[in-house]
Amino acid sequence: MNRKLVYYPEPILRQKAHPVRDFTDDLPVLAQEMRRIMKENAGMGLAAPQIGDSRRIIVVEYVPHDPKETAIPFTVLINPEITPTTKKTDVMQEGCLSIPYVEVEIERPTEVLLTAQDLQGNPIQMKAKGLFARILQHEVDHLNGTLILDYETEAHPADKPKTIVWGSTEFTTAIMNTIRHDVNITHILTEPAKPKGRNQVLTPTVAKQYADTLGIPTIEPDDLTDPRLYTYLLSLKPDLMIVAAYGRLIPEKLFTLPQFGTLNVHPSLLPKYRGATPIQAAILNGDSETGVTIMQLAAKFDTGDIVAKVPYKLDGTETYKDLEFELATLGAEMLAAILPKYLRNEIMSMEQDDEEATGTKKITREACWLNLEEPAKINERKVRAYSPDPGAFVILDGEPLKVLQAHIEQGQLVFDQVQKAGKKPMSWKEFLNGYRKPLHFEPYEGILSR
Numbered sequence: 007m008n009r010k011l012v013y014y015p016e017p018i019l020r021q022k023a024h025p026v027r028d029f030t031d032d033l034p035v036l037a038q039e040m041r042r043i044m045k046e047n048a049g050m051g052l053a054a055p056q057i058g059d060s061r062r063i064i065v066v067e068y069v070p071h072d073p074k075e076t077a078i079p080f081t082v083l084i085n086p087e088i089t090p091t092t093k094k095t096d097v098m099q100e101g102c103l104s105i106p107y108v109e110v111e112i113e114r115p116t117e118v119l120l121t122a123q124d125l126q127g128n129p130i131q132m133k134a135k136g137l138f139a140r141i142l143q144h145e146v147d148h149l150n151g152t153l154i155l156d157y158e159t160e161a162h163p164a165d166k167p168k169t170i171v172w173g174s175t176e177f178t179t180a181i182m183n184t185i186r187h188d189v190n191i192t193h194i195l196t197e198p199a200k201p202k203g204r205n206q207v208l209t210p211t212v213a214k215q216y217a218d219t220l221g222i223p224t225i226e227p228d229d230l231t232d233p234r235l236y237t238y239l240l241s242l243k244p245d246l247m248i249v250a251a252y253g254r255l256i257p258e259k260l261f262t263l264p265q266f267g268t269l270n271v272h273p274s275l276l277p278k279y280r281g282a283t284p285i286q287a288a289i290l291n292g293d294s295e296t297g298v299t300i301m302q303l304a305a306k307f308d309t310g311d312i313v314a315k316v317p318y319k320l321d322g323t324e325t326y327k328d329l330e331f332e333l334a335t336l337g338a339e340m341l342a343a344i345l346p347k348y349l350r351n352e353i354m355s356m357e358q359d360d361e362e363a364t365g366t367k368k369i370t371r372e373a374c375w376l377n378l379e380e381p382a383k384i385n386e387r388k389v390r391a392y393s394p395d396p397g398a399f400v401i402l403d404g405e406p407l408k409v410l411q412a413h414i415e416q417g418q419l420v421f422d423q424v425q426k427a428g429k430k431p432m433s434w435k436e437f438l439n440g441y442r443k444p445l446h447f448e449p450y451e452g453i454l455s456r
């Protein structure tokens with residue numbers, strides 16, 4: 007036997023399990039298998055339907071870390087029945103191995119009378135209280151097809167669509183901030199924390215930090231194809247999902263899950279500039295306008311049907327950071343404006359013309375290097391397109407020097423603000439004061455030779 011834990015929404019978890027009449031030899035084997043799976047998943051109880059067997063069998067075992075807590079020895083209970091023996095109840099957070107990540111506050115009686123049979127069919131009768139009573143009630147619920155989700159109380163106003171926002175950057179937070187009164191943002195789904203800076207400190211995304219301040223729970227999956235993620239999102243019953251600067255391809259199974267589908271806010275006038283760096287591309291190409299498109303998410307990157315599209319004029323001085331903020335603000339206003347109609351199904355979406363489509367590239371280290379042999383115009387745009395992150399740079403003394411601000415004077419690129427690795431930004435004048443050698447800018451290979 008090599009059984010596995012089954013996850014919500016597997017139908018077996020909703021079925022009423024059958025009473026055991028024959029105490030056959032396979033029961034002890036099944037019980038040991040249940041114990042193994044329960045322990046592997048650090049559970050305190052397990053019901054047979056959770057490993058795909060629809061019989062009325064549960065196992066319980068609790069080994070506390072704290073010796074002051076009461077241990078519950080491994081117990082197999084066949085055909086268990088419980089009756090509360092007190093009117094007293096308490097409330098506790100409960101999780102369930104079949105519904106990962108979900109915790110629900112559940113009020114239950116604190117004492118129950120248990121009747122059941124052991125593996126040989128001998129009757130068992132005992133009183134249970136505290137944690138033991140709670141585990142028994144949870145597991146017997148499983149035998150009746152009841153899950154912790156059924157205890158969830160509606161904590162949010164029902165007229166606002168339950169929404170999950172996907173994203174990681176300031177673009178995401180700007181959007182959340184504007185729409186959070188129009189929809190009920192129940193969760194943020196974001197990239198996992200990454201090591202950052204000199205000391206490689208694990209740093210959560212900007213979106214997570216913002217969500218924390220609002221008390222909105224975050225989900226940080228490594229793997230979008232993990233079936234547990236699907237199970238979890240399904241259990242949240244979102245009405246709508248909004249993707250804003252998430253950056254990874256989202257499996258169709260996930261984005262088709264909400265009844266109103268998934269909307270994506272993309273900072274360009276689609277089908278122009280599909281892909282990961284549309285804001286940078288508009289600056290690099292010296293465009294006189296860009297904009298924001300809201301589309302329905304599709305299986306291929308940025309190809310979904312367009313729900314709304316609004317242009318934004320560029321004056322040629324925008325940095326990446328400024329423009330990201332402006333387009334996020336615009337996108338958020340657009341979302342707030344269209345959502346009521348969208349949720350009433352009153353918006354006709356429009357297909358994109360694939361023939362008109364252009365893509366954008368990932369930013370490489372080499373792309374950020376300022377080749378001073380090239381026209382000043384090109385380099386000035388690079389400075390703005392990559393400011394402040396990842397930053398355009400030149401190479402001096404074999405070390406990269408970030409150029410955060412520059413302008414063009416008589417056809418020449420003039421630096422205004424620079425930053426050495428691990429130092430604070432400083433003016434170019436300040437930098438020159440401390441640099442008493444002739445300036446010799448090296449080619450890109452200079453950085454590779456070190």
Ligand code: CO
Nearest residue numbers: 101102103104
């Ligand atoms: Co459970």
